[in-house]
Amino acid sequence: MYRIGELAKQCEVKADTLRFYEKHGLLTPSSRSDSGYRLYNDNDVERLRFILRAKAVGFTLAEITELLSIELDKSNWACADVKGLVDSKLAYVNERITELNHFQVSLQRLSDACCGGPESAEHCSILEALESNTDNIKCENHAHDHDASEYTKNCQSKG
Incomplete structure (x- = not known):
C-alpha cells in the first residue's frame, strides 16, 4: 500500500x-x-x-x-469503440493544427508588415490591419533602422 x-x-x-x-x-x-x-x-x-x-x-x-x-x-466494448474515440480526437487535433497554422501565417504577415520602430503607433500597420475589414496588410512606409532596399523588397513580396 x-x-x-x-x-x-x-x-x-x-x-x-x-x-x-x-x-x-x-x-x-x-x-x-x-x-x-x-x-x-x-x-x-x-x-x-x-x-x-x-x-x-x-x-x-x-x-x-x-x-x-x-x-x-x-x-462489453469493441475495439472499434476505442478506435472511434482515438480517431475523433485525432480529427480534432488535425483541425486545431490547421487553425494554428492559419494563425501562424496571419501573425507572421502582421509582424512582417510592421517596421517595429520607435515611432508613434498612430499609423501602425498592425493596428490598421486589425481595424480594417480587409485581409490586405500594408507595409509601413518608414524604413528606419532597416536596409531600405531589403525592407521595400519584403513589403512588395507581401502584396
Missing part, C-alpha cells in the same frame, strides 16, 4: 494532482488508514499510469473517464 506522497513520488506527479484526479472521479484510494490517510494499491498505481499516459497523448479528463470506463468493462 502506498500513501499519497509515495504514489505521487513513484509516478512523478504532485500529491495535489492525485487529489485533483480523485475530486474528478478518475482515481479513488483503495482504502484509508486508521488516521485517515489515503492508501493506494498496485491496481491504483496502474490506473494512475493509465491516466497519465492518456493525458500525455492529449485526452481530456472527460475522455479519460470514458476510456477508463471502457478499460474496466472491456468485454
Whole structure:
C-alpha cells in the first residue's frame, strides 16, 4: 500500500494532482488508514499510469473517464469503440493544427508588415490591419533602422 506522497513520488506527479484526479472521479484510494490517510494499491498505481499516459497523448479528463470506463468493462466494448474515440480526437487535433497554422501565417504577415520602430503607433500597420475589414496588410512606409532596399523588397513580396 502506498500513501499519497509515495504514489505521487513513484509516478512523478504532485500529491495535489492525485487529489485533483480523485475530486474528478478518475482515481479513488483503495482504502484509508486508521488516521485517515489515503492508501493506494498496485491496481491504483496502474490506473494512475493509465491516466497519465492518456493525458500525455492529449485526452481530456472527460475522455479519460470514458476510456477508463471502457478499460474496466472491456468485454462489453469493441475495439472499434476505442478506435472511434482515438480517431475523433485525432480529427480534432488535425483541425486545431490547421487553425494554428492559419494563425501562424496571419501573425507572421502582421509582424512582417510592421517596421517595429520607435515611432508613434498612430499609423501602425498592425493596428490598421486589425481595424480594417480587409485581409490586405500594408507595409509601413518608414524604413528606419532597416536596409531600405531589403525592407521595400519584403513589403512588395507581401502584396
